[in-house]
Amino acid sequence: MKKLQSSIPIIRGCFSIFKIKTAEGFQYRMAGLAGASTSIFWGLIEITVYTIFFKYANNREAGLQAGMTLRQIVSYVWLSQLFFLMQPMNIDKDILRKITSGDVAVELCRPLDLYFHWFAKTAASRLTPMFWRGSIILIFAMIMPLSYRLLPPESLTGFFFMILSIFSAFLLCTAYAMFICTVRLNVALGEGPAYILMLIGGILSGAYLPLQLWPDVMQKFLLYQPFAGYLDIPLRLYIGTMSTDSGLFAISLQLCWTVVFIAAGKVLMSFRLKNLIIQGG
Amino acid sequence: MKSLKLYFKYIRINMLSGLQYKGWWLMILQTLIVVVTDPIGIILLFYRFGSVGEWSVEKILLIYAIAVTSFGLAETFSRGFDYFPWRMIRSGDFDRILLRPCSVFVQVAGSFFHIHRISRVFGGFCAIIWCMLKLDAVFSPLNVLVLIMALIGGYFAYTGVFVMTSGIAFFTIEGLDWIYIFTNASYQVTRCPIDYMPKILRNLFTFFMPMLVISYYPASAICGWGEGYAKGLLALPAGLAFLGFSLYIWRFGVRHYQSTGS
Numbered sequence: 001m002k003k004l005q006s007s008i009p010i011i012r013g014c015f016s017i018f019k020i021k022t023a024e025g026f027q028y029r030m031a032g033l034a035g036a037s038t039s040i041f042w043g044l045i046e047i048t049v050y051t052i053f054f055k056y057a058n059n060r061e062a063g064l065q066a067g068m069t070l071r072q073i074v075s076y077v078w079l080s081q082l083f084f085l086m087q088p089m090n091i092d093k094d095i096l097r098k099i100t101s102g103d104v105a106v107e108l109c110r111p112l113d114l115y116f117h118w119f120a121k122t123a124a125s126r127l128t129p130m131f132w133r134g135s136i137i138l139i140f141a142m143i144m145p146l147s148y149r150l151l152p153p154e155s156l157t158g159f160f161f162m163i164l165s166i167f168s169a170f171l172l173c174t175a176y177a178m179f180i181c182t183v184r185l186n187v188a189l190g191e192g193p194a195y196i197l198m199l200i201g202g203i204l205s206g207a208y209l210p211l212q213l214w215p216d217v218m219q220k221f222l223l224y225q226p227f228a229g230y231l232d233i234p235l236r237l238y239i240g241t242m243s244t245d246s247g248l249f250a251i252s253l254q255l256c257w258t259v260v261f262i263a264a265g266k267v268l269m270s271f272r273l274k275n276l277i278i279q280g281g
Numbered sequence: 282m283k284s285l286k287l288y289f290k291y292i293r294i295n296m297l298s299g300l301q302y303k304g305w306w307l308m309i310l311q312t313l314i315v316v317v318t319d320p321i322g323i324i325l326l327f328y329r330f331g332s333v334g335e336w337s338v339e340k341i342l343l344i345y346a347i348a349v350t351s352f353g354l355a356e357t358f359s360r361g362f363d364y365f366p367w368r369m370i371r372s373g374d375f376d377r378i379l380l381r382p383c384s385v386f387v388q389v390a391g392s393f394f395h396i397h398r399i400s401r402v403f404g405g406f407c408a409i410i411w412c413m414l415k416l417d418a419v420f421s422p423l424n425v426l427v428l429i430m431a432l433i434g435g436y437f438a439y440t441g442v443f444v445m446t447s448g449i450a451f452f453t454i455e456g457l458d459w460i461y462i463f464t465n466a467s468y469q470v471t472r473c474p475i476d477y478m479p480k481i482l483r484n485l486f487t488f489f490m491p492m493l494v495i496s497y498y499p500a501s502a503i504c505g506w507g508e509g510y511a512k513g514l515l516a517l518p519a520g521l522a523f524l525g526f527s528l529y530i531w532r533f534g535v536r537h538y539q540s541t542g543s
Contacts, residue, residue, distance in 0.1 A: 034458035041462050045469050052477045057330035066329065192307025196314060208322035213329055
């Protein structure tokens with residue numbers, strides 16, 4: 001009980017850091033607009049490619065056999081353009097600067113747990129691109145001509161489960177980003193390992209190709225690996241290729257992986273902080 | 282001649298400073314992984330759906346690989362322009378360059394060099410050779426010439442995009458992200474088989490930014506898909522023309538440059 005009471009100020013501190021960072025990121029309107037144009041361009045190309053394969057490929061039934069219609073894929077593409085934004089693509093600039101300049105020492109003096117302090121910051125920087133850039137993509141996707149349009153969710157319960165799942169996906173992305181961040185604490189290794197870890201997550205999330213269209217032998221593995229929870233599980237719930245029963249199971253899977261990554265990040269961080277080399281002078 | 286020597290001196294110094302990091306080979310590995318995994322979506326799509334008419338996965342990959350290799354060349358040897366808007370205009374470092382009695386173009390182009398970018402060229406080139414072998418293309422002197430001209434033309438075209446971005450950056454630095462459409466996103470277009478590609482995309486990447494001229498037409502000429510060698514050899518002039526147009530914008534920008542930073 002006592003421990004719980006002492007953790008309240010920490011939670012409050014982290015929450016206000018989250019709020020400040022979010023408000024800060026909210027200001028970049030123009031960058032959001034320009035960024036959205038790229039996402040929309042990318043989405044349109046993807047949809048064109050899928051349409052060609054569904055209409056003209058020699059084995060054009062293959063998509064339906066894998067359980068996806070073209071309309072479902074179109075919705076999948078638009079939503080993946082939107083939720084792709086919360087995947088860790090780089091380490092938060094602020095944190096990276098602190099690592100490379102040696103300001104970690106200053107951060108350690110604060111009466112806040114370093115892991116959760118940075119967790120709040122990372123979470124905010126994953127969330128803010130979704131405001132401007134995300135809403136522009138979403139509006140655009142809804143007013144496209146019919147064959148390119150984002151369709152409404154398959155069912156209301158599916159939509160409800162997707163919201164739950166997106167929330168877990170957000171926590172999962174942040175937890176993994178923090179895990180990468182603790183790897184990056186070893187400055188001598190440079191950026192290489194961090195980017196490789198991010199890339200693996202990106203590929204296995206379904207952003208390159210919906211996981212259901214991957215080879216059949218891999219399907220079991222693809223569903224259980226942590227990165228399905230980034231993108232694929234919420235989107236399957238939206239387009240209705242996953243029943244709500246298995247949805248509950250999938251969401252708990254997402255949360256399990258979140259806990260695993262948080263634990264791994266915390267352990268690795270305390271290990272790294274024990275023999276941390278401070279840069280600069 | 283003097284500027285060329287200066288350029289290579291810049292590149293050498295930047296390369297040596299990059300090698301100071303212990304993990305530099307990890308960066309090469311990382312970029313190589315990016316290059317290899319990037320087309321994974323389209324390969325798996327072909328694996329599930331089979332060919333599209335006469336378009337097999339090797340054909341698509343060949344066009345894609347030529348575009349990626351040219352982009353990699355531009356990224357390796359004109360990196361300075363890619364970084365210019367963010368690293369030089371914002372900080373005011375460009376003023377210092379203007380004061381030196383040497384070519385501004387060379388100084389900016391040589392200002393950054395990352396050795397790991399070469400892995401995009403390497404990966405792309407291996408893919409070109411693999412696809413050509415798979416497609417039974419003949420390695421005759423004419424074909425090799427067309428390929429080399431295509432890569433040089435592509436290098437000019439993508440350098441043109443970087444130079445144009447830098448030119449526009451003199452007027453606005455916010456919201457330059459859309460230029461991404463003509464760099465990293467541009468070679469994604471080659472994933473559409475050209476017969477089925479929407480007209481607007483085809484025209485945009487033929488007549489404005491000549492991405493298809495430097496990738497599809499040379500590939501078609503080499504493997505005999507129906508486009509003649511005359512169109513295949515257009516890659517170099519088209520790349521040069523686009524670079525010339527970009528240089529015009531760049532010059533216009535330099536003339537109107539007002540100092541920033543402090």
